[in-house]
Amino acid sequence: MITLYHHPLCPHSRFVRLLLGEYGITPELIEEKTYERRREFLILDPAGQTPVLVEQGGIVVPGAGPIAEYFDETRGLALGRHRLLPEDPASRVEVRRLCDWFHQKFFHEVTNWLVTEKVYKRYMPRERGGGAPEMELVRAARTNIRTHMRYIGYLAGGRKWLAGEQLSHADLAAAAQLSCVDFLGDVPWEENETAKLWYARVKSRPAFRSLLADRLPGLSPTAVYADLDF
Amino acid sequence: MITLYHHPLCPHSRFVRLLLGEYGITPELIEEKTYERRREFLILDPAGQTPVLVEQGGIVVPGAGPIAEYFDETRGLALGRHRLLPEDPASRVEVRRLCDWFHQKFFHEVTNWLVTEKVYKRYMPRERGGGAPEMELVRAARTNIRTHMRYIGYLAGGRKWLAGEQLSHADLAAAAQLSCVDFLGDVPWEENETAKLWYARVKSRPAFRSLLADRLPGLSPTAVYADLDF
Numbered sequence: 347m348i349t350l351y352h353h354p355l356c357p358h359s360r361f362v363r364l365l366l367g368e369y370g371i372t373p374e375l376i377e378e379k380t381y382e383r384r385r386e387f388l389i390l391d392p393a394g395q396t397p398v399l400v401e402q403g404g405i406v407v408p409g410a411g412p413i414a415e416y417f418d419e420t421r422g423l424a425l426g427r428h429r430l431l432p433e434d435p436a437s438r439v440e441v442r443r444l445c446d447w448f449h450q451k452f453f454h455e456v457t458n459w460l461v462t463e464k465v466y467k468r469y470m471p472r473e474r475g476g477g478a479p480e481m482e483l484v485r486a487a488r489t490n491i492r493t494h495m496r497y498i499g500y501l502a503g504g505r506k507w508l509a510g511e512q513l514s515h516a517d518l519a520a521a522a523q524l525s526c527v528d529f530l531g532d533v534p535w536e537e538n539e540t541a542k543l544w545y546a547r548v549k550s551r552p553a554f555r556s557l558l559a560d561r562l563p564g565l566s567p568t569a570v571y572a573d574l575d576f
Numbered sequence: 577m578i579t580l581y582h583h584p585l586c587p588h589s590r591f592v593r594l595l596l597g598e599y600g601i602t603p604e605l606i607e608e609k610t611y612e613r614r615r616e617f618l619i620l621d622p623a624g625q626t627p628v629l630v631e632q633g634g635i636v637v638p639g640a641g642p643i644a645e646y647f648d649e650t651r652g653l654a655l656g657r658h659r660l661l662p663e664d665p666a667s668r669v670e671v672r673r674l675c676d677w678f679h680q681k682f683f684h685e686v687t688n689w690l691v692t693e694k695v696y697k698r699y700m701p702r703e704r705g706g707g708a709p710e711m712e713l714v715r716a717a718r719t720n721i722r723t724h725m726r727y728i729g730y731l732a733g734g735r736k737w738l739a740g741e742q743l744s745h746a747d748l749a750a751a752a753q754l755s756c757v758d759f760l761g762d763v764p765w766e767e768n769e770t771a772k773l774w775y776a777r778v779k780s781r782p783a784f785r786s787l788l789a790d791r792l793p794g795l796s797p798t799a800v801y802a803d804l805d806f
Contacts, residue, residue: 392727393673393681405666411641412672419665435649436635442642443623450680451623497622 348373349400351387353380354560355461355529357453358410359397361522365414367553368430368518369421373399381470410449414515430515441509444501444516452494452523459487460530465565491527492537498545499538508544521548525557531568535576542576550574578603579630581617583610584790585691585759587683588640589627591752595644597783598660598748599651603629611700640679644745660744671739674731674746682724682753689717690760695795721757722767728775729768738774751778755787761798765806772806780804 348366350373352359366373378387378396391398391408398408407413418431431441463479470476498520501508509516524545527533535542548554558572570576578596580603582589596603608617608626621628621638628638637643648661661671693709700706728750731738739746754775757763765772778784788802800806 391673393677405669407669408673409676411676412669415645415672416665416669419668435646438649439635439637439642439646442645443621443638446639446641447623 347402349376350374351376351378351390351396351398351400353378353396354562355465355526356380356396357457357461357523357526358395358449360525360557361410361449361519362397362399362413363556364518364522364553365417365430365515367551367556368428368513369417369425372556379469381466381474410519411445414445428513430513430518432510432512432514437510441514441516444509445519448516448519448523452520455490456487456494457523457526459483460527460532464530465562488532488534491532492534495534495537495541499541502544503540513548517544517548518553521545521554525549525554528571529560529567531571535570546574546576577632579606580604581606581608581620581626581628581630583608583626584792585695585756586610586626587687587691587753587756588625588679590755590787591640591679591749592627592629592643593786594748594752594783595647595660595745597781597786598658598743599647599655602786609699611696611704640749641675644675658743660742660748662740662742662744667740671744671746674739675749678746678749678753682750685720686717686724687753687756689713690757690762694760695792698794718762718764721762722764725764725767725771729771732774733770743778747774747778751775751784755779755784759790759797759801761801765800776804776806 348371350359350362350366352363352375354360354377363373363375378384378398380387380394380396383394387398388394390400390406393408395408397410397413398406399413400406401416407416414431418429422429422431431438463481463484467476467479498508505511507513507517508520524533549558560567578601580589580592580596582593582605584590584607593603593605608614608628610617610624610626613624617628618624620630620636623638625638627640627643628636629643630636631646637646644661648659652659652661661668693711693714697706697709728738735741737743737747738750754763779788791797
């Protein structure tokens with residue numbers, strides 16, 4: 347059994363759930379509120395961030411990037427022509443460039459602000475940064491996401507999937523970020539039709555199902571969140 | 577010829593310079609001020625961040641992580657037992673975990689604040705965020721680095737190098753961050769003797785030499801910066 351320490355609105359955790367879904371693996375999910383800085387979790391991973399995956403046999407793999415590389419190295423070949431990291435070095439560069447784009451750039455410009463301000467700050471004690479959302483950051487995120495939607499549309503307009511002709515880590519990285527933002531109702535779907543059609547294709551994959559069933563106490567996703575014809 | 581778009585105080589660029597040094601490669605260095613958002617640079621890499629490496633033959637490889645993986649995939653075996661990413665999956669996880677630690681956690685908690693507040697803001701026009709440093713952020717960075725020094729000391733105390741018995745990407749990632757902070761005189765070398773001894777070993781490698789010769793207009797490094805017996 348594979349165990350995944352995650353949070354439902356951590357996009358990097360969502361990326362790993364999508365990744366495991368593509369490998370046909372159902373992990374045991376343990377929800378971790380990283381702001382609680384739980385001792386047992388910090389022993390597992392001193393960075394104290396989700397996601398952390400514990401492999402059968404006990405290898406601890408923290409972080410979206412290392413987890414994706416680890417699965418490609420240990421199980422990638424078994425996916426055959428559906429391998430999520432292509433064979434040739436130049437195509438691998440493109441997949442990893444886009445993973446960085448979504449895991450880091452999109453995260454810091456959009457998702458992190460929305461999730462922190464609109465959700466985490468509700469549950470965090472005041473001395474750890476909890477309180478009312480800073481609406482200036484929420485507005486900045488809502489502006490920034492428009493550029494990203496156009497970039498996704500540009501990529502999906504010229505290729506079958508974001509990094510090329512095959513579904514790859516890049517599509518899962520982008521979809522993971524977008525699905526968090528969509529949960530909060532902040533994706534401007536009208537911004538780019540090509541981006542929307544690409545997302546509809548990713549969203550209809552079986553790997554996506556467990557994400558669409560996510561609920562948080564006291565927080566419901568928007569109506570279109572689980573709708574495959576949004 | 578390999579070309580590297582970099583900035584002298586961008587730690588991720590420094591990581592790539594150390595990496596290339598270990599491969600025995602001297603790149604053509606082009607200094608890029610990313611805050612100028614130069615059109616030709618944005619065409620090369622739409623994320624607009626250093627480092628960006630252009631391989632002989634024209635492949636563009638942006639970002640410290642993708643560059644390190646690309647070199648391991650295309651030239652790693654040629655390093656033989658000095659390969660910077662070990663062979664077995666569990667050891668690779670450890671190297672990549674620590675690369676994320678330094679490239680991201682150390683960067684966001686320490687280096688980025690120091691370099692942005694003390695250096696970049698001097699050169700940036702006011703409408704792009706230039707101006708006087710926010711001393712609160714500088715002080716936060718100076719506090720945060722102490723935890724990192726102790727963590728480096730803890731790692732180097734139990735292993736020959738940070739991720740194990742071999743020099744790896746992890747050592748270069750940590751040294752790249754520290755060397756930027758050291759340029760600005762903000763490394764508390766008295767905090768941890770084991771960390772200091774580890775850094776002295778990395779600093780005396782031939783790959784480090786070009787970094788120690790770095791100068792910026794109107795900004796001199798501190799006296800210990802280029803001293804191998806600091």
